[in-house]
Amino acid sequence: MSRRASLAVSLLLGLLTLLLLWVFAQALAQQPGPRLAELAATELPRSAVSNPVTAVLLNYRAYDTLLELAVLLAALLGIWSLGAASPGYQPAGPALEVMADWVVPLLILTGGYLLWVGAHAPGGAFQAGALLGAAGVILRLAGHQRAGLPSESSQRLLAVSGTAVFAAVGLATLAFGAGFLTYPPDWAKWLILLIETAATLAIGTTLAAAYVGGQPPENPEGVRSR
């Protein structure tokens, strides 16, 4: 892009920013009241979790989250469709190996904690899954070709599991007459935990596999025996 064009773009975007700021001020001034906050708080006891964000994610707007897991899966399938992963990096030096040996279990443990705590405090499947994914990234950086993940067929099952459990719960509630993704009150807590667990595994697997960046190698070299 030429200098003059980029200057023009800058100018236009400056004006756009001013306009947007003014509009945002107007929007705030419209005072729509508490928006959905009060409603979300009042319904919280019926949502089977006490963390309102988790209630929104896995109960009020669970269908959004189901689709979001599908987005994640689509990205992974797209990455795999592009062919084999590149070989990655040199095997790690001893210092990194030792660090990985310490950090990875810690990440997994923290992930498990975040998953459990998500029901009543900030945390949940996404945070937990992100930590698992990070563990995978560290393993890959440390020279593990498959980022610590099992074979491709198992990876597929793991990556699919989050969406699959979620969708299966939804269809099951539908089959029992409660409506799609409408949890029976007695079961809600356990169903949400089940979904979150599967989602954590799937998100962790998907993030790590996406970091590998292609179809995982069949017999990866550099797999360290543990």
Add this chain to the structure above:
Amino acid sequence: MSLDSLLPASILLSSLLPGAFIFLVPEENHLLRGVLNMSGALLKLLLVGVMIWGVFHGHVYETRLTLAPGLDLVLHADALSVLFVTLSSVLWLVTTIYAIGYLEHSPNRSRFFGFFSLCVSATVGIALAGNLLSFVIFYEILTLATYPLVAHRGTPEATRGARVYLAYTMAGGALLLVGAVWLRALTGPVDFVQGGMLTGLHLEHQGQLIAIFLLLIAGLGVKAALVPLHGWLPQSMVAPAPVSSLLHAVAVVKAGAFGIVRVVYDVYGVQLAASLGLLSVLGILASGTILYGSIKALSQDGLKKRLAYSTVSQVSYIALGASILGPVATIGGLVHLVHQGIMKITLFFCAGNYAETLGIHRVSEMNGVGRRMPWTTLAFSVGALGMIGIPPIAGFVSKWYLGLGAVAAEAHWVLLILAASSLLNAAYFLPILYRAWFCPTPETWPEEQIPPRRLETSGALLWPPLITAAFCLLAGLLAAAPFSPLEWAELIARREYGL
């Protein structure tokens, strides 16, 4: 749904369905293709016979299919549609026989006959269309179905001719569509009504009505080859002879001329069109075309080209008849719809025979061909003399009524046009006849393909022109007989003018 409402659709389907199946027939299976072709043609003729009888006795046949609220596809049989349907069905049968003979060893026959049947179906649809929307639909389908026939040979000239044909007809179709939509938006559904659909009420939109009329005539004028919209016709002569015959005698140019008749009589109504001053516009266009076509025909050496310009000229007699106010001229124009068809198809069959049998494509190669191919040349002579207007051949009847109508309407200039045109007709047809009958036979023919045996050429090629030549004679000799084209044209005129 009664049987009466099924009849128009059945007539359409009697060629449409065989046509669709013919596409699927394996190339080698001549028998199946022939059976499909002939059974469709015969069945259609039978159904048309029923329809003639019924319409004569005042039956109403109408098939109606609602495409969208307020948009109906209507097939409706009135006297005018029966005239055109009959012409198409009879000539389709004859041309099918001719085409089977003509294309005996050529490639892509399943494709050819498939589109051939579609083409006839579209023509029948045009004839039976009960409102302007249906007319436009079949008019456009006709364009689509004829394009592959013009391009059929696949040579560079053929595809070029087809391209020119398409460019003209698509542009014409667009004009027609705009005119039809405009009229629809102005007045609501445009049904064809004897005596005219528009009434005095619509005169408040006088300016728009004139503009719409011009759009419609321009759109129809492309297919009817009104000068200056005729450029495609000589170009499309590259098509195989059966296609030329059908395009010139029945399908394309006739569809345009028939559309002009419909618009003048059944949409605007001839009185309203006259009061808007539109008939004189049409009359001038038609006269100009008649003279221009004839003059161009004089200088053509290619036999089919000469016939093509002759078509340009002759088809405008129909528009001329429509442009003169009064029932007698109407009769002249309408009867020419049939007469021009049977005469011109005869001429094209014969031209095809000369080309197939002896390789003759030019007038200058026709010396003495009358002695080698007497029957073909006899048929050719009947057609040519009819075109000039020699009694008792059909063409004379048309010109006689056009002349009488002009006198009745006190449009004396039309007589001049008729006289000039007849002289020009004579000037470009008589030399051909002279060469064929009286000039000495050359040593060799350009490319003799069929040796003389019992018949001068193969039977499938010889019988069709003889049959149509006989029609030309009979239509003139028995013009006063019941169910003759003339009688039927009088019936139409009576109904159009409410006499």
Add this chain to the structure above:
Amino acid sequence: MDSLALAIGVPLIAALAAAAFPARAQALGLAGALATTVASLQVTALVWQQGSLRSEPGGWGAPLGLALQADGLSAALIAMTALVALATAIYASGYFRPGNRPREFWPLWLLLWTALNGTFLAADLFNLYVNMELLGLAAAALGALGGQPAAVAASLRYLLIGLLGSMTYLLGVALVYTAYGTLDMDLVAAALRPGPVAGTAMVLMTGGLALKAALFPLHFWLPPAHANATAPVSAALSALVVKAAFYLVLRLWLDVFTPLVTPAAAHLIGLLGAAAVVWGSWRALRAERLKLLAAYSTVAQIGYLCLFFPLLQATPPGTAREDLLAALVLMALTHGFAKSGLFLAAGLVQQSAGHDRIKELGGTAQHLPATTFSIALAGTALIGLPPSGSFIGKWLLMTSAVQTGQWWWIAAVMTGTLLAAAYVFRVLGQAFNLEPTPRRFLTQGRTELPALLLALTSVAVLGLAARPLWQLLQPGGAA
């Protein structure tokens, strides 16, 4: 049973199955396609009976929860998606050579279908964003499936542009939530006050969607993406994915931002549409490759749909407006069937000839009569000649243009029609040549037949039997 949830759940489960068991991806995929078709057509049938459907996944209801909603418009598009996607799936099962591609194709294909149904059924502005991202990612991944650099590059560009559109759309959604405190379309529509906030949100959301719908002049990414993908994917991208974005623009303008749709705004969309018709058709005429031609023709066809906006705006509610809306849907459906048929046929031509350069296709056109026939039928519908559905659509469009005094749109329609005739017959002219006569009409039924049936639907079915569409679109249902 909640048919709306099933129309999304069934393809999703099928996609997961095909992803989990790659060895059986094709069988699972085909079975899933069949089941999804049944589930989708059930939605259409129920809308036909009841006029509209609504269900609330999670059972919370708006505004706290989410809702799925179907009316005649969405039901019509879902039915089209089902039939086009089913035919394309059958085609794909015969088109891909064994190897890696089938197992990658099927799960993504079914995810794409999930997202399409989800988009047509969504009643929540943020849920639409997630659906569109699923659609965009699945489409980009499918587009790159061939692996040729041109396809990968085009898909990457498509993905980035799609993301730009989504982000812009999402900013509009955020403004809407800030100002009105709800995301449900009906509730937003009820709360909406014309003013700078609503106007900016509308511009942002429309702009983002216009980018995804390839509305002129934001169409530049479409031709390479659609022309370089494998045939079944091109068919879905052109026939369905672009339609989904267009559907959302229509939905927002008709149902959410109704008070903001001024004559000027509608005319702007109309003007862009007219430019798209002329420019897209012109570029299609100049295209040297068959699939590029088809892709540019999509740009033009989206333009036709945009021409309806100023007319809808100028027509007061009533029969005339319902007719116009039905004509719009009819044109969209006709294009969906015709364009998918055309791309599938073009894929066969490409596979048989090894290329798709129009000037050198003579032998192939002659060699594959059924495929050439499909191209001819699809071309008829793209030109808008009778008896195709788009002829009726154009007829009603032009009638309305005369009646509302906006006759200038007729000029755009006729220019587009003539240019379309020119580019379609430039291809068809190749079929007439001196190559040997083909022995049979149909040579490979599994791939040729779906293309032929799609093209035939756009011409014969939508042109002659489109009346049920009017009944489907009636507010109270047909029955």
Add this chain to the structure above:
Amino acid sequence: MTAQFLFGGAGLVLFALGIWSFLVHEPLLRKLIALNIMGSGVFHLLIATAERGDLPPDPVPHALVLTGIVVAVSATALALALGRRLEEEDPDG
């Protein structure tokens, strides 16, 4: 109110900067970062909207942002994979 405006306004500035960078810069990586910055801007705006002073914040925008982040990560990952595939094909381009 002021804090809300400042936080959300910063988001809008980020959004505009993202568009700017997307339009002006050619390399894939910069375009992707630009898109992510645009996304962050929108998320900022949503978080600002959630703020309610002393009351607990509105959880809905928070959840939307979480969903948005995962979607953005997925898209970025796919885009990077596509980009790398292109680089492998044509190391110079």
